[in-house]
Amino acid sequence: MxxxxxxxxxxxxxxxxxxxxxxxxxxxxxxxxxxxxxxxxxxxxxxxxxxxxxxxxxxxxxxxxxxxxxxxxxxxxxxAETLPQPPAAVPEVPQPARPALSQRGQRAAANPWAATRRIAGGRLEPGTPALDCFPRDAWGRCLRRAARTIPSAGLFYDQPSGLIVLKEVLARYLAAERGVRARADTILITPSTQASLSLLATCLADPGDTVWLEDPGYLGARAAFDTAGLRIAAMPVDDHGADVSAMAAGAMPPRLIYVTPSHQYPMGARMPLPRRLALLETARRAGAVVLEDDYDSEFLFEGRPVAALQGLAEGAEAIYLGTFAKSMIPGLRLAYMVVPQPLAAPLSAAQRAAGLYAGAIPQAALADFIDGGHYRAHLKRIRALYQTRGRYLAGTLRAALGNRVQVADPVGGVQLAARFAQSVDDRRLADAVNADGFGVAALSAYALDADARGLVIGFASATQADAAACVAAVAAALDAQRSG
Amino acid sequence: MxxxxxxxxxxxxxxxxxxxxxxxxxxxxxxxxxxxxxxxxxxxxxxxxxxxxxxxxxxxxxxxxxxxxxxxxxxxxxxAETLPQPPAAVPEVPQPARPALSQRGQRAAANPWAATRRIAGGRLEPGTPALDCFPRDAWGRCLRRAARTIPSAGLFYDQPSGLIVLKEVLARYLAAERGVRARADTILITPSTQASLSLLATCLADPGDTVWLEDPGYLGARAAFDTAGLRIAAMPVDDHGADVSAMAAGAMPPRLIYVTPSHQYPMGARMPLPRRLALLETARRAGAVVLEDDYDSEFLFEGRPVAALQGLAEGAEAIYLGTFAKSMIPGLRLAYMVVPQPLAAPLSAAQRAAGLYAGAIPQAALADFIDGGHYRAHLKRIRALYQTRGRYLAGTLRAALGNRVQVADPVGGVQLAARFAQSVDDRRLADAVNADGFGVAALSAYALDADARGLVIGFASATQADAAACVAAVAAALDAQRSG
The missing domain is CATH 1.10.10.10 (Winged helix-like DNA-binding domain superfamily/Winged helix DNA-binding domain)
Structure with missing residues (x-):
């Protein structure tokens, strides 16, 4: 003792x-x-x-x-004498091996998007921008300056929905470049489009409500809707993007309609004006809200991007979602949405309750970066690079696979969809290709009802050597599957 | 034409x-x-x-x-001939004046926390750290260096639950300083404690499940639980913090138990070990998870903080929540939680689906800031400042109000709770004081069933002049209310 x-x-x-x-x-x-x-x-x-x-x-x-x-x-x-006596009040329940996930926790953890991340960090993974082109020096200088000069109020909790200075810069930029009707007080800054979608899916819909989702479509959106307990109705996609007229009488009236009209994800179509107007009219009649995810319009390689659908809306039926994940880097964790004015205050309160905050200093730095012309210069540089890399990948796929593949030169973005003529098991194919760490995705993974077979391949971060090696791996895997 | x-x-x-x-x-x-x-x-x-x-x-x-x-x-x-024909499929519904909030959207927007933010940015607002002491230069240098040197993988989506380099630094720090059992792979970095709570409230509980919450207690936690649709049971607080033994047979078995054992928010009590062990035992028997919010243990003015409850847990019944909102700045948007190992993967997947990401470069900068000794130096500096400011405010309150107030010298943190001997309407009192922009909060706003009257006043950002002016305003408002 x-x-x-x-x-x-x-x-x-x-x-x-x-x-x-x-x-x-x-x-x-x-x-x-x-x-x-x-x-x-x-x-x-x-x-x-x-x-x-x-x-x-x-x-x-x-x-x-x-x-x-x-x-x-x-x-x-x-x-001390008073070491704890186990209280008698609480009924004993069998102790789980781990704390039990709730039903919604299980839903959130088991979303189909999670499965796409088994191969992480491949250079040909869809959604990867050119990480090697990120302007580290200019961005570092903007961050340092922001840390030194941001007003104290910006360092506090005052603005859960984002710094006014960034919102004002964004409002001007969106009006000029995208025809979006935005004011600083209708913009909410969030850490990611995923955060924006998660907030909207819960605040504008209850469990069991219906959302129309492009088919094939963006898995991140599907994950947000699944997690929110929504019923997902498949909206067919053709060469003009989502076809709202195909949502016939059987379809449940939607609360939300999710679309990527500038550059359909993952197929790449641009939605023409008549279809945009039809979509808005449908939403108006149903009392639904269109969620317009404009994730990559900064990268249209030729011509101007079509003006945003949000700017065409007559009422409050469209919300515009943008992100700096592709134009800057995903790790920046800065995205935004433009909401109808009456929704700004309640969504901001909900954003605060959910803790969906973006960092203040990076927001101030970004406003500076855009205002100082760095953003435009960076976009110009990567746009040319992405176009070169996208064409090279598409051309190499066609040259190597001939009539076994259908793939067009991409008109923008950071990934392309290649469809296969032969009937392949594209998930097995993707697994085989990714044994070498490329990170490509099976097109069928993006589908709800559609019969889409092929691969979605990122090109923005891929050198010619990367692209050639990936195409060779695809060709070998296709051969193996045909003979296997 | x-x-x-x-x-x-x-x-x-x-x-x-x-x-x-x-x-x-x-x-x-x-x-x-x-x-x-x-x-x-x-x-x-x-x-x-x-x-x-x-x-x-x-x-x-x-x-x-x-x-x-x-x-x-x-x-x-x-x-074109094919201008849109309004589709006939969707039944027409009356168009709302604005897009309707869902039931959960209304809940999220109407939480009681939102109401506390009517007076924003007052220097005596609870939760305000000393914004004027934030080491802007050192932080700016760390940010700039991180922007230049962070590996490309960190700029991508690879680590939704946070950068490994920061988690490793945190795991060491938490083990040494707080007795927390943490490994890098059991830490999730989030943008805020609010985000952590929001994720846990949804992933570990379903609507209608019960959470035990300290009374009076933290409104941010209450907002997260309200938003998640949980039933809140009030757990009484005394001079030793939350009293789990008071949760008698009538109380519903909890799924979650939220506590601030290091420094009860807002009353300031420290929970002694026997009560900590009783709390864990209760949780174990109920199959509940204790959420230990250790929001300000870095600021204990004297002695060491009590080791974290999480380190006392025998099983998987405790989750530790920490934040840099008070030790650095709220605008940093960096917080973290330490979860039982089996929960790390599903919670990380849920975090990705919810888009609850923290910025990558600030995470790398923070690891650098801690490793380089800046964090300890900053804590040492503000700890002394906060103690001085806290004592000054408490002493000034006692001197001006005499036996009308009960207030002790704060033992830590950035705010104190002052209770009033006379029966006052503390919400009217807070409104009167805040007419001058101080930002104090009514103690009763934090209460569920408890009869707590007083004010919660931040002192970390308050100069002597601020504190004296606020106390004078409180005295005048008390006088007015007594004679009114």
Missing amino acids: ETAGLSLSRDSAVPLSEQIYRGLRAAIGDGRLPAGGKLPSSRRLAAALDVSRNTVTAAYELLVAEGVITVRSGTAPRI | ETAGLSLSRDSAVPLSEQIYRGLRAAIGDGRLPAGGKLPSSRRLAAALDVSRNTVTAAYELLVAEGVITVRSGTAPRI
């Missing part, structure tokens, strides 16, 4: 007083040292353990502070 | 070709120019509008790209 059952390690990174404290606490906690019992005086324990008395005192003080022991001068420290 | 109904403004910032494009699109959209009709040739329209032919051609090309008009050489441009 002189050492209170303690054994100390002098080689440990844990300070000796901490070791004493932890050891006593553990021994008291599990009953080796009984409640109400005595401990040696600090002097005697120090001598027994061959440590300084201060070391023991520090440990004892902490135990006193916690109420585990009491010390009165002239007597030995005493372990 | 020669000018197709267009009128151009030469003073506008909108380019002329864009004005032509928009004008024609609008006229076609609303039927002023009928489907199938002709437009003037680009040469004739250019002459009629007195603009260059290229200007008109640019507008026409865009309309062609959108499928709104067709152009064949030698003939006049023609408006």
Whole structure:
């Protein structure tokens, strides 16, 4: 008892007083040292353990502070009498092997999007921008300047929906470039489009409500809708993007309609104006909201992007979603949405309750980066690079696979969809190709009802050598599957 | 028809070709120019509008790209026949004045936390750290270095639950300073404790499940639980923090138990070890998870903080929540949680589906900031400052209000709770004080069933002049209320 059952390690990174404290606490906690019992005086324990008395005192003080022991001068420290009695109130339930996930937790964890991330970090993964072209120096300077100059109010909680300075820059940019009707007070800055979708899916729809989703379509959106408990109705996609007229009488009236009209994901179609107007008219009649995900219109390689659908809306039936994940980097974690004015305040309150905040200093830095012309210069540079890389990949696929593949030169974006003429199991194909770490995705993984077979391949980060190697792997895997 | 109904403004910032494009699109959209009709040739329209032919051609090309008009050489441009027919499939519903919020959207927008933010940005608002002490230069340097040196993988989507480098630094820090059992792979980085709570409230509980919440307690937690549709049971708080033994047979078995054992929010009590062990035992028996919000243990003014409850847990019954909102700045948007290992993967997948990402570069900068010793130095500096400011505020309150107030010198943190002896309407009192912009909160706003009257006042950002002015305003408002 002189050492209170303690054994100390002098080689440990844990300070000796901490070791004493932890050891006593553990021994008291599990009953080796009984409640109400005595401990040696600090002097005697120090001598027994061959440590300084201060070391023991520090440990004892902490135990006193916690109420585990009491010390009165002239007597030995005493372990408290009131060690916990298990309360009787709570009925005992079988203890799970791990804390149980709720039903919605299971839904969130098991979304189909999660499965697409088994191969992480391949350079030909869809959605990958040219990470090697990110203007690290210019961005670092903007960050440093923002850290030094951002007003104190920006460092606090004042603006859960984003910094005014960034919203004002964005409102101007979106009006000029995209025909979006935005004001600073109708913009919400979020950490990602995924966060925007998650917020909208819960705040504008209840479990069991219907959302119309492009088929094939963006898996991130599907994950957000699945997680929110929505019923997903497949909206067919053709060469003009989503076809709202195909949603015949059987379809459930939607609360939400999710579309990527500028550059359909993943097929790449651009939705013409008549179809845009029909979509808005449908939404208006149904009392639904169109979620326009304009994830990559900055990268249209030729001509101007079609003006945003949101700018065509007559009422409050469209919400515009944008992101800096592709035009800058995903790791920036900055995205935004433009919402009808009456929704701005409630969505901002919901955003605060969900903690969907974007960092303040990066927001200030981004406003500076855009205002200083860096953003336009960066876009110009990567647009040319992406076009070159996209054409090279498409051309190499056609040259290597001939009539086994259908693939057009991409008109924008950071990935393309290649369809196969032969009937292939594209998931097995993707797995085979990704054995070499490329990160391509099976087109059928994006489909709900549609029969889409092929591969979705990122090109923005792919050098010619990467692209050639990937195409060779695709050709070999196709051969193997045909003969297998 | 020669000018197709267009009128151009030469003073506008909108380019002329864009004005032509928009004008024609609008006229076609609303039927002023009928489907199938002709437009003037680009040469004739250019002459009629007195603009260059290229200007008109640019507008026409865009309309062609959108499928709104067709152009064949030698003939006049023609408006497409297939302008949208409103589809008949969707039943018409009365159009709401704004897109309707879902039931859960209404819940999220109407949480009681939102109401506390009517007075924003007051220097005595609870939760405000010393914004003027934020080490802007050191942080700016760390950000810039991180932007330059972060590996490309960090710039991508690879780590939705946070950068490994920061998690490793945190795991070491938490083990040494807080007795938390953490490994890099059991830490999730989020943008805020609010995000952590929101994720846990949905993934570990379903609507209607019960959570035990300290009373009075943290409104942000209450907002997260309200938004998640949970039933909240009030757990009484005394001078030793939350009293789990008071949760008698009537209380519903909890799925979650939320506590702030290091420094009860907002009352400031420290929970002694016996009560901590009783809490864990209760959770274990109920199959519940304890959410330990350790929001400000870095600021204990004297002695060491009590080791975290999480480190005492025997099984998987505790989740540890920490944040850099108080030790650095709220605008940093960096927080974290330490979860039982079996929950790490599903919670990370759910985090990805919800888009609850923290910025990558600030994470790398923070790892650097901690590793380089800046964090400890900053904590040491503000700890002393906060203690001085806290004592000054408490002393000034006692001196001015005498036996009308109960307030102790704060032992840590960035705010204190002052209780009033007389029976006051503390919400009216807070409103009166905040007419001068101080930002204090009524204690009763934090209460569920408890009868708590007083004010919660931030002191970390308050100079002596701020504190004295606020106390004078409180005294005047108390006098007015007594005589009123």
